[in-house]
Amino acid sequence: MLTRYTGMTAESQSRLFTFGLVLTLLGMVLTDMWIPMVVGAIVMAGLAVESWIRVQHLIPMHNEIRSMQKQIKKLQSEIRTLEYDE
Template identity: 40%
Template sequence: MDRFLAISPKSQMWLFHFALALNILGMVLTDMWVPMVVGAIVTTYLSIDAMVRVRYVLPIKKAMRELEHENATLRRKVNDIEQASDY
């Protein structure tokens, strides 16, 4: 999911939504239907992918990172207690 690293995921989402709106506007205003339909399909996919990434994937990754950190902290505490009880 780390395909576009030059701009933030939220900016990507807005960029792809804007591109989709321009594609739809182009379909309404011009007679170039085939390229516009293909462009609309591609930008729809990119818009949905970016929105899913911003709303679901990134918060889950953040939560997983926090849980892994908490798990490591608890493991260290358990190891310290086990070492103290061995003496």
């Protein structure tokens, strides 16, 4: 959706966007400025959901892929040493 700000961790961004969404919804309840608040709530909901998905699924998947690539490289080097010994 949007490019992630790299100065913050994904977990911090997730907390920030969730807090912003809660504040926006609270502002919708307490004020009469519905139109700007609805637009803000839609934007904040999109950012919050994107950050939740990133924290819950994408970051663990990238870590798992990195560990699998390390295992593949290790196995390939073992195969090369076995082929060289023969």
